Amino acid sequence: MDILLIFRFLILGISCATVTSTTVVSGVFQVTDVNVSYANAQETCGCYNATLATEDQLETALAKKFQTCKWGWIQEKQLVMVRAVDDAACAQNSTGIVKKHIEAERVFCYKHNAVKGIFQVTIAEKYSLMLEDGDKVCEGLNSTFATEAQLTNAFNAGYETCRTGWVKEGKNLLPRYTSDPKCGNRNIGILSVKALDGFSDVFCFRNELMNTNIYTAFPAFNTKINHTEATELCSSFRDVLANKEQIQAANISAIVPKGVTTIWYQNGIAVVVNQTLHLQPHLNDTNITAAVYCYDPLAQDYIPYIKEKTVWRKIIxxxxxxxxxVILLCAALCMKGNQFKCCHDKKHSTCNEVVESNQSYVPPIPTWNTTGSYHPVKEVIDAKYQNPHQISIHNHQPAIRPEMLKYKSHFYDNLSYIKTEDE
Structure with a gap:
């Protein structure tokens, strides 16, 4: 460890532990051994001769399957988690560069007692605004000096106050929708009242508040602001940060400026995706500590095996x-014909098996099957025909067995042939 690292460790309190067995892709790696605030994130990467990684550098690494399962700081002052594969335990199955915002571009403010875009501006309990102050006061609240017609429109929708106020036409008016002895002497309507010493309140109009009490405000120079700065911005307009319930009860998609992606509200940051709000819980940006994504262009790539869920499915x-x-193979080996071997009688040994076991074995003489209509008989010749050379057997009746004459069909023996009487 050199003198610079010792200085960082002792003076700045930054840990410079050695990074071991971490994924390095396209020079990007995450330091997970320490949790630091954004203010110390750059110094932490400096411990490893690296710089705080940018979102573009993470995109390059993500394309090569770089991923982590821990939130970390990047140069854009955001907490992100890089996910190449979805996992419920890591960013709730989200993939890509998942962001956890701590700053936003706009603010949702809530204005009390606004009806149809009309609201009243009171500087102090005592009337203290003159007619000439109307334009300047309303402009400072991102609104315009209200006209009598605009005030009338709000009055018809039920708007009323118990204090008078200037309108652009130079009139000091008091809208009373209900009768009250303390307000307008029980009179009802848009009452014209003489201003005491020329002082009164001012009525302003904001078009965003025509259908809701929530409007968007933006900081100077369109810079991103944290939660504390967002609260102060709404207070400068004499309003408060809108809470989750107020946002969900109002249809405010129409008032979200185009191109805006993050807006503060009282409970956190609303992320805008295709004009749809996704409310994320509030992060206390002053106390957030996390890991750090660093970038070193000279670092060698090291990509560990990414275990995907599909691998386990394939194994199962x-x-x-x-x-x-295996079950089908065992069943086939145990089968004989259409029955299992256990259902057959004991198998007899074949001749080959006997010969192999006993070389002195002599096979039996086969017995022929004598079933049929042909039966060989012993030759019987009369004595007078003993000399076939002297007596021709063609001049005599053949000698046949008498039992053969009982059938009406042709019969043969080994001596002669005879036909039936019918032929």
Whole structure:
């Protein structure tokens, strides 16, 4: 550890522990051994001769399957988590560069007692605004000096006050929708009242408040602001940050400026995606500590194996199919014909098996099947025909067995042939 690292460790209180077994892709890696605030994030990367990574550098690493499961600081002053594969335990199954915002571009402010865009501006309990102050006061609240017609429109919608106020036409008016002895001497309507010493309140008009009491405010120079600055911005307009319930009860999609992606509200930051609000919980930006994403262009890539859920599915399916195959194989080996071997009688030994076991074995003489209509008989010849050379057997009746004459069909023996009487 050199003198610079010792200085950082002792003076700045920054840990410079050695980074081991971490993923490095395209020079990007995450330091997870320490949790630091954004103010110390750059110094932490300096411990490893690296700089605080930018979102573009993370995008390059993500394209090569770089991912982590821990929130970390990047140069854009955002907490992000890089996910190449979805995982419920990491950013709730989100993939890509998942952001956890701590700053926003706009603010949702809530204005009390605004009806149809009309609201009253009171500087002090005692009337203290003159007619000439109307334009300047309303302009400072991102609104315009209200006209009598605009005030009348709000009055018809139920708007009333118990204090008078200037309108652009130079009239000091008091809108009373209900009768009250303390307000306008029980009179009802838009009452014209003489201003005491020329002082009164001012009525302003803001078009965003025509249908809701919530409007968007933006900081000077369109810079991003934290939660504390957002609260102060609404207070400068004599309003408060809108809360979650007020936002959900109002249809405010129409008042979201185009191109705006993050807006503060009392409970956190509303992220705008396709004109749809996604409310994220509030982060106390002054006390946030997290890991750090660093970038070193000279660092060698190291990509560990990414275990995907599909691998486990393939393994399980493979085991199931292998089990089925083993069961079918065992069943085939145990089968004989259409029955299991256990259902057959004991198998007799074949001749080959006997010969192999006993070389002195002599096979039996086969017995022929004598079933049929042909039966060989012993030759019987009369004595007078003993000399076939002297007596021709063609001049005599053949000698046949008498039992053969009982059938009406042709019969044969080994001596002669005879036909039936019918032929």
């Amino acid at each position: 399916m493979g085991c199931i199919l292998a089990g089925i195959f």
